[in-house]
Amino acid sequence: xxxxxxxxxxxxxxxxxxxxxxxxxxxxxxxxxxxxxxxxxxxxxxxxxxxxxxxxxxxxxxxxxxxxxxxxxxxxxxxxxxxxxxxxxxxxxxxxxxxxxxxxxxxxxxxxxxxxxxxxxxxxxxxxxxxxxxxxxxxxxxxxxxxxxxxxxxxxxxxxxxxxxxxxxxxxxxxxxxxxxxxxxxxxxxxxxxxxxxxxxxxxxxxxxxxxxxxxxxxxxxxxxxxxxxxxxxxxxxxxxxxxxxxxxxxxxxxxxxxxxxxxxxxxxxxxxxxxxxxxxxxxxxxxxxxxxxxxxxxxxxxxxxxxxxxxxxxxxxxxxxxxxxxxxxxxxxxxxxxxxxxxxxxxxxxxxxxxxxxxxxxxxxxxxxxxxxxxxxxxxxxxxxxxxxxxxx
Numbered sequence: 093x094x095x096x097x098x099x100x101x102x103x104x105x106x107x108x109x110x111x112x113x114x115x116x117x118x119x120x121x122x123x124x125x126x127x128x129x130x131x132x133x134x135x136x137x138x139x140x141x142x143x144x145x146x147x148x149x150x151x152x153x154x155x156x157x158x159x160x161x162x163x164x165x166x167x168x169x170x171x172x173x174x175x176x177x178x179x180x181x182x183x184x185x186x187x188x189x190x191x192x193x194x195x196x197x198x199x200x201x202x203x204x205x206x207x208x209x210x211x212x213x214x215x216x217x218x219x220x221x222x223x224x225x226x227x228x229x230x231x232x233x234x235x236x237x238x239x240x241x242x243x244x245x246x247x248x249x250x251x252x253x254x255x256x257x258x259x260x261x262x263x264x265x266x267x268x269x270x271x272x273x274x275x276x277x278x279x280x281x282x283x284x285x286x287x288x289x290x291x292x293x294x295x296x297x298x299x300x301x302x303x304x305x306x307x308x309x310x311x312x313x314x315x316x317x318x319x320x321x322x323x324x325x326x327x328x329x330x331x332x333x334x335x336x337x338x339x340x341x342x343x344x345x346x347x348x349x350x351x352x353x354x355x356x357x358x359x360x361x362x363x364x365x366x367x368x369x370x371x372x373x374x375x376x377x378x379x380x381x382x383x384x385x386x387x388x389x390x391x392x393x394x395x396x397x398x399x400x401x402x403x404x405x406x407x408x409x410x411x412x413x414x415x416x417x418x419x420x421x422x423x424x425x426x427x428x429x430x431x432x433x434x435x436x437x438x439x440x441x442x443x444x445x446x447x448x449x450x451x452x453x454x455x456x457x458x459x460x461x462x463x464x465x466x467x468x469x470x471x472x473x474x475x476x477x478x479x480x481x482x483x484x485x486x
Contacts, residue, residue, distance in 0.1 A: 096122045099231035101210050106357025106374035107237030108193035111202040113382030121202045126209035129194050133186035134262050134335035136295045136302045140181045142452040143372035156182035157298035167284045167433040174443040180451050183297050220352045233385050236355045240340040245359050249347040254310035258339040261315045262304030263332040272296045284429040292322045341365045343419030349400040356381045365419040380406045417456030
C-alpha cells in the first residue's frame with residue numbers, strides 16, 4: 093500500500109488539472125482513471141476562450157481544429173448567425189485534448205494509474221483508503237473528478253434526480269473539409285426546440301462533423317429517434333454510431349465536500365445549464381480544489397471546517413453564482429424559443445451580447461438584466477423579473 097497526500101479519481105480535464113496543480117504545490121499526488129488514455133469521450137468538443145484562459149499553459153496549436161468566431165441559431169425554418177471580431181472558442185477532439193492535459197500533469201510530476209477502476213472508498217478520521225481490483229492506496233485527501241455518475245459523489249450526496257441532469261447523444265460524421273466549410277465556416281450551429289431544456293448541434297471539426305442532441309433527462313423520451321430525425325433534417329443519411337453521456341445541470345444546489353473528499357467538475361455539477369459548457373468550470377474548480385488541499389494539509393488540527401467552507405465559498409464567488417443565472421436563461425429560452433429567436437432576428441445584439449457571456453466579458457445576470465428591456469412580450473419580461481427576484485431572495 094502506497095501513501096499519498098492527494099489521490100485524484102478521474103483523469104478528464106478536472107482530474108488532470110487537479111493533479112497538475114496539486115503536484116505544482118509540492119503535494120505527493122496520484123491520479124487514477126478506469127480507462128486507458130487516450131480514450132474516447134462523447135462531447136461536441138467546443139473549448140471556450142474562458143476555458144483556455146484558466147490553464148497555466150497554452151494549448152498546442154495542432155489540437156485546435158477550428159477557430160470559432162460566432163454562432164448560427166435556428167428554430168424550425170428561422171435562423172440567425174452572428175460573428176464576433178475575436179475568437180470565442182476552438183474546436184478540439186476530446187480524446188486528444190484530454191490526453192494533452194494528462195501529459196501536462198505527468199510532466200509536472202504527478203503519478204498516473206490508468207485502466208484501474210476504483211471500487212470502494214473507506215474514510216476514517218485520518219485518511220481515505222482507495223480500493224481497486226488490484227491495488228490499495230491511502231491518501232490524506234481525495235479529489236473526486238470522476239463525473240456525475242462516479243463513485244466519489246456517492247460518499248457525499250444522494251444521486252442526482254432526472255430533473256437535474258441532461259442526457260446527450262452525439263455522433264461523429266466523416267466529411268471532406270471543403271464540404272464542412274461549405275456547410276458552416278467559423279461558427280457553430282445550434283437548433284432550439286429539438287428537445288426540452290436542450291438543443292441540437294452541428295460543430296465543424298477537422299475532417300468530421302460532431303452532431304448531437306441533448307435534453308433534460310426526465311422529459312427526454314427516445315433520444316436515439318430524436319437524433320436520427322435531426323440528422324436527416326440536416327442532410328446526414330448514413331448509418332452512424334451514437335454515444336450517450338450525462339450532463340449535470342449547473343445552478344442546482346449540491347453538496348460537494350466531506351471532511352476528506354472534495355468534488356470538482358461534473359462530479360460537483362459545475363456545468364453551464366444554458367449551453368452545456370463544463371470544461372471551463374472543470375479546470376477552474378480543480379485549481380481551487382488543489383489550492384484548498386494544499387492549504388488544508390498545512391494544518392494538522394482544526395482544518396476540516398475551513399476546508400469545506402473555503403472551497404464552497406471560492407467556487408461560489410468565482411463562478412457558481414453565475415451558473416444559477418445560466419439555469420434561469422435556459423428555462424426562459426426553452427419556454428419561449430420562438431419569441432427569443434424573433435428577438436435575436438430583430439436585434440443581432442441579442443445573440444452578439446450572449447456570445448460575450450461565453451467569452452467571460454459579461455455575466456449571465458448582466459445579460460438577463462440587459463435582455464429584460466428588449467423582450468418583445470410583456471409576460472416574458474415579467475417572467476425574467478420574477479426569476480431574477482427569486483434568485484436574489486435566496
